[in-house]
Amino acid sequence: MAIDPKGRVKPGYARHMFVCGHERPEGATRPSCSKRGSLSLMAAIKRAAKEAGLEDVRVQKSGCLDFCEFGTTAVVYPEGIWYTLEGEESVAAMIGHLKNGTVSAKHQMKFATEHE
Numbered sequence: 379m380a381i382d383p384k385g386r387v388k389p390g391y392a393r394h395m396f397v398c399g400h401e402r403p404e405g406a407t408r409p410s411c412s413k414r415g416s417l418s419l420m421a422a423i424k425r426a427a428k429e430a431g432l433e434d435v436r437v438q439k440s441g442c443l444d445f446c447e448f449g450t451t452a453v454v455y456p457e458g459i460w461y462t463l464e465g466e467e468s469v470a471a472m473i474g475h476l477k478n479g480t481v482s483a484k485h486q487m488k489f490a491t492e493h494e
């Protein structure tokens with residue numbers, strides 16, 4: 379059996395955040411999160427999580443999460459809360475969620491359909 383080099387005794391994280399880093403070519407019919415600055419926001423969230431001493435969380439780049447029109451798209455598990463990241467203010471809000479599960483209603487993805 380493998381031994382974890384970080385000393386963990388089970389797989390997984392208290393919270394796991396995926397930030398869309400997908401990029402589409404110019405002229406694509408759908409927008410892409412990386413063109414909205416998702417990767418620099420993700421880097422800022424990772425840095426802030428480290429500074430806050432959050433060891434049992436993981437923030438990582440994902441491929442397209444398929445809610446491109448609502449981006450910059452991110453999701454935090456296990457709560458399954460979807461966010462639209464925007465600016466430095468959203469970094470602090472995400473740290474609040476990663477730290478203690480506090481959902482940032484302000485940054486939650488606002489989702490409407492044509493069928494409403």
Ligand code: FES
Pocket residue numbers: 398399400401409410411412441442443444445446447449451
């Ligand atoms: S490009 Fe980010 S959700 Fe699709």
